[in-house]
Amino acid sequence: MFVRDKMTANPVTIQPEASVPEALDLMREKKVRRLPVLDAHGKLIGMVSEKDLLYASPSPSTTLSSWEIPSIMAKLKVDSIMTKKLVTILEDLPLEEAARIMVDKRIGGLPVLRDGALVGIITETDILRALLHLLGGRRSGVRVTASIAGAKGTVAAVAGAVAGVGGDIVGLGISDGAGPSGAEWLLTLKVQGLGREALVHALKPVVDEVLDVRET
Numbered sequence: 001m002f003v004r005d006k007m008t009a010n011p012v013t014i015q016p017e018a019s020v021p022e023a024l025d026l027m028r029e030k031k032v033r034r035l036p037v038l039d040a041h042g043k044l045i046g047m048v049s050e051k052d053l054l055y056a057s058p059s060p061s062t063t064l065s066s067w068e069i070p071s072i073m074a075k076l077k078v079d080s081i082m083t084k085k086l087v088t089i090l091e092d093l094p095l096e097e098a099a100r101i102m103v104d105k106r107i108g109g110l111p112v113l114r115d116g117a118l119v120g121i122i123t124e125t126d127i128l129r130a131l132l133h134l135l136g137g138r139r140s141g142v143r144v145t146a147s148i149a150g151a152k153g154t155v156a157a158v159a160g161a162v163a164g165v166g167g168d169i170v171g172l173g174i175s176d177g178a179g180p181s182g183a184e185w186l187l188t189l190k191v192q193g194l195g196r197e198a199l200v201h202a203l204k205p206v207v208d209e210v211l212d213v214r215e216t
Contacts, residue, residue: 004091007120016079046082136171136190146207147184167194
C-alpha cells in the first residue's frame with residue numbers, strides 16, 4: 001500500500017493573499033482541516049491548518065469591539081500565518097513510511113508531490129482509515145490476538161492453521177516486541193468462516209498464547 005492509494009488527490013487549496021476568514025469559510029465549506037497554499041504559478045509555498053487560523057483569531061475575551069474584529073481579520077492574510085518550511089513526500093512512498101514521518105515529526109498532514117507539483121495530501125485520518133482496513137475493522141468475524149515467536153515461518157504456520165480448518169483471514173496486524181514479556185510479537189487476526197472455539201483450537205498449536213478472542 002502506497003501513499004497514492006490513500007491520499008486525497010487534487011486537494012482543496014488556497015492562495016497566500018486570502019484572508020483568515022476566507023480560509024476558515026473554505027475549510028468549513030469543503031469539510032477539511034488543512035489547506036495547501038499555492039502561489040500564482042501553482043507552486044506549493046506553504047500549508048495552513050484550522051488550528052493555525054483559530055489561533056490567529058481573537059479569543060472570546062478580547063477587548064476588541066464586534067465592529068473592529070471583522071476589519072482586523074480581513075487584513076490578516078494566510079501567508080502571514082502559514083507554515084512555510086514544509087515536509088513533503090512523493091506519491092510512491094510506502095504508506096507506513098508516511099505514517100512514520102508524521103509520528104516522528106508530529107505532523108498531522110503531508111503534501112504529496114509529483115515532479116515538484118502538488119498532487120495530493122495525506123492526513124492522520126487517511127492513515128487511520130488504512131489501519132481500519134488492514135485490521136478488518138469494518139468486517140464481521142472473530143477477532144483474535146495472540147503472542148507468537150518472531151521466528152521465521154510463524155505467520156505462515158498461523159495462516160496455514162486457519163486455512164486448514166476452513167477459515168478466511170480478512171484482517172491482519174503484527175506488532176514486534178509487544179507481547180506480555182516484551183520479547184514476543186503480537187498477532188491480531190480477523191477471521192471469517194469459523195466460530196470462536198474452532199479458531200482458538202486451530203491456533204493453539206502454532207502460537208505461544210491466545211490473549212483475546214471476540215466476535216465483532
